[in-house]
Ligand code: ATP
Protein backbone atom coordinates (compact mmCIF):
# COMPACT_ATOMS: atom_id res chain seq x y z
CA UNK A 1 0.00 0.00 0.00
CA UNK A 2 0.97 3.67 -0.19
CA UNK A 3 3.81 4.77 2.08
CA UNK A 4 5.02 8.08 3.51
CA UNK A 5 8.22 9.12 5.24
CA UNK A 6 7.32 10.90 8.48
CA UNK A 7 9.97 12.34 10.79
CA UNK A 8 9.71 13.86 14.24
CA UNK A 9 12.25 16.68 14.14
CA UNK A 10 14.69 17.53 16.97
CA UNK A 11 12.24 19.94 18.64
CA UNK A 12 9.50 17.31 18.71
CA UNK A 13 11.81 14.73 20.30
CA UNK A 14 13.15 17.21 22.86
CA UNK A 15 9.62 18.28 23.78
CA UNK A 16 8.60 14.65 24.39
CA UNK A 17 6.00 14.63 21.61
CA UNK A 18 6.99 11.23 20.17
CA UNK A 19 4.09 9.19 21.60
CA UNK A 20 1.59 12.01 20.90
CA UNK A 21 2.55 12.00 17.21
CA UNK A 22 2.84 8.23 16.79
CA UNK A 23 -0.53 7.86 18.51
CA UNK A 24 -2.27 10.12 16.04
CA UNK A 25 -1.07 8.04 13.07
CA UNK A 26 -1.88 4.76 14.85
CA UNK A 27 -5.37 5.87 15.87
CA UNK A 28 -6.12 7.10 12.35
CA UNK A 29 -5.47 3.52 11.21
CA UNK A 30 -2.08 3.77 9.56
CA UNK A 31 0.49 1.00 9.93
CA UNK A 32 3.99 1.65 11.23
CA UNK A 33 6.44 -0.23 9.00
CA UNK A 34 9.75 1.43 9.87
CA UNK A 35 11.05 3.39 12.86
CA UNK A 36 14.42 4.49 14.14
CA UNK A 37 15.96 7.19 16.27
CA UNK A 38 19.04 8.73 14.71
CA UNK A 39 21.05 11.93 14.86
CA UNK A 40 21.33 12.84 11.17
CA UNK A 41 24.68 13.92 9.78
CA UNK A 42 24.70 17.33 8.18
CA UNK A 43 25.15 15.55 4.83
CA UNK A 44 21.96 13.55 5.40
CA UNK A 45 20.06 16.71 6.38
CA UNK A 46 21.29 18.47 3.23
CA UNK A 47 20.28 15.51 1.04
CA UNK A 48 16.86 15.33 2.66
CA UNK A 49 16.15 19.02 1.99
CA UNK A 50 18.17 19.22 -1.29
CA UNK A 51 15.20 20.78 -3.12
CA UNK A 52 15.48 23.79 -0.78
CA UNK A 53 19.24 24.32 -1.22
CA UNK A 54 18.81 27.73 -2.89
CA UNK A 55 16.57 29.09 -0.13
CA UNK A 56 18.05 31.58 2.37
CA UNK A 57 17.06 29.43 5.37
CA UNK A 58 18.67 26.22 4.01
CA UNK A 59 21.81 26.45 6.19
CA UNK A 60 19.91 27.04 9.42
CA UNK A 61 17.41 24.32 8.48
CA UNK A 62 20.15 21.70 8.00
CA UNK A 63 22.00 22.82 11.12
CA UNK A 64 18.83 22.42 13.14
CA UNK A 65 17.88 19.02 11.67
CA UNK A 66 21.34 17.61 12.43
CA UNK A 67 21.59 19.18 15.90
CA UNK A 68 20.06 16.32 17.92
CA UNK A 69 18.18 13.03 17.39
CA UNK A 70 15.09 12.66 15.22
CA UNK A 71 12.58 9.82 14.97
CA UNK A 72 12.40 8.62 11.36
CA UNK A 73 9.36 6.56 10.39
CA UNK A 74 7.60 4.87 7.50
CA UNK A 75 3.82 4.77 7.68
CA UNK A 76 1.58 2.87 5.26
CA UNK A 77 -2.08 2.94 4.33
CA UNK A 78 -4.76 4.55 2.20
CA UNK A 79 -3.74 7.96 0.81
CA UNK A 80 -1.14 8.31 3.60
CA UNK A 81 0.96 10.93 1.79
CA UNK A 82 -1.87 13.45 1.36
CA UNK A 83 -3.70 12.51 4.55
CA UNK A 84 -0.45 12.71 6.50
CA UNK A 85 0.18 16.24 5.20
CA UNK A 86 -3.36 17.20 6.24
CA UNK A 87 -2.80 15.73 9.72
CA UNK A 88 0.48 17.67 9.98
CA UNK A 89 -0.92 21.06 8.90
CA UNK A 90 0.65 24.04 7.14
CA UNK A 91 4.39 24.76 7.11
CA UNK A 92 3.82 27.84 9.29
CA UNK A 93 2.20 26.63 12.51
CA UNK A 94 0.39 29.97 12.83
CA UNK A 95 -1.44 29.07 9.59
CA UNK A 96 -2.14 25.47 10.69
CA UNK A 97 -5.69 24.65 11.73
CA UNK A 98 -6.41 23.51 15.28
CA UNK A 99 -6.59 19.73 15.24
CA UNK A 100 -3.48 19.42 13.10
CA UNK A 101 -0.16 18.41 14.65
CA UNK A 102 1.48 21.77 13.98
CA UNK A 103 -1.72 23.67 14.77
CA UNK A 104 -1.93 21.98 18.16
CA UNK A 105 1.75 21.65 19.08
CA UNK A 106 3.89 24.35 17.43
CA UNK A 107 4.24 28.12 16.94
CA UNK A 108 7.35 28.67 14.81
CA UNK A 109 8.08 27.65 11.17
CA UNK A 110 11.67 26.73 11.96
CA UNK A 111 10.52 24.49 14.84
CA UNK A 112 7.44 22.86 13.41
CA UNK A 113 7.91 19.45 15.05
CA UNK A 114 7.40 17.08 12.14
CA UNK A 115 8.16 16.37 8.47
CA UNK A 116 5.91 14.56 6.02
CA UNK A 117 6.62 13.63 2.40
CA UNK A 118 4.84 15.86 -0.11
CA UNK A 119 4.37 13.26 -2.89
CA UNK A 120 4.52 9.49 -3.35
CA UNK A 121 7.63 9.91 -5.50
CA UNK A 122 9.40 11.92 -2.79
CA UNK A 123 8.18 9.49 -0.12
CA UNK A 124 9.95 6.60 -1.83
CA UNK A 125 13.10 8.71 -2.33
CA UNK A 126 13.12 9.73 1.34
CA UNK A 127 12.50 6.16 2.57
CA UNK A 128 15.48 5.01 0.47
CA UNK A 129 17.59 7.89 1.85
CA UNK A 130 16.84 7.24 5.53
CA UNK A 131 16.36 3.44 5.68
CA UNK A 132 18.32 0.43 4.46
CA UNK A 133 16.68 -2.58 2.84
CA UNK A 134 15.55 -4.81 5.68
CA UNK A 135 14.85 -1.94 8.06
CA UNK A 136 11.38 -1.45 6.61
CA UNK A 137 8.65 -4.11 6.69
P1 ATP B 1 8.64 19.52 5.81
O1 ATP B 1 9.30 19.26 4.47
O2 ATP B 1 9.65 19.66 6.94
O3 ATP B 1 7.56 18.54 6.07
P2 ATP B 1 6.96 21.52 4.62
O4 ATP B 1 6.85 20.54 3.50
O5 ATP B 1 5.71 21.97 5.29
O6 ATP B 1 7.92 20.96 5.76
P3 ATP B 1 8.98 22.90 3.09
O7 ATP B 1 8.70 23.99 2.14
O8 ATP B 1 9.32 21.56 2.56
O9 ATP B 1 7.75 22.82 4.11
O10 ATP B 1 10.14 23.42 4.04
C1 ATP B 1 10.90 22.51 4.82
C2 ATP B 1 11.14 23.11 6.18
O11 ATP B 1 11.92 24.28 6.03
C3 ATP B 1 9.87 23.58 6.90
O12 ATP B 1 9.23 22.57 7.63
C4 ATP B 1 10.42 24.64 7.81
O13 ATP B 1 10.95 24.09 8.99
C5 ATP B 1 11.55 25.24 6.98
N1 ATP B 1 11.08 26.44 6.29
C6 ATP B 1 10.25 26.49 5.21
N2 ATP B 1 10.03 27.76 4.84
C7 ATP B 1 10.72 28.54 5.71
C8 ATP B 1 10.89 29.94 5.86
N3 ATP B 1 10.31 30.82 5.04
N4 ATP B 1 11.67 30.38 6.89
C9 ATP B 1 12.27 29.51 7.71
N5 ATP B 1 12.16 28.17 7.62
C10 ATP B 1 11.39 27.68 6.64
Ligand code: MG
Pocket residue numbers: 116118
Ligand atom coordinates in the same frame (compact mmCIF):
# COMPACT_ATOMS: atom_id res chain seq x y z
MG1 MG C 1 8.51 19.66 2.58
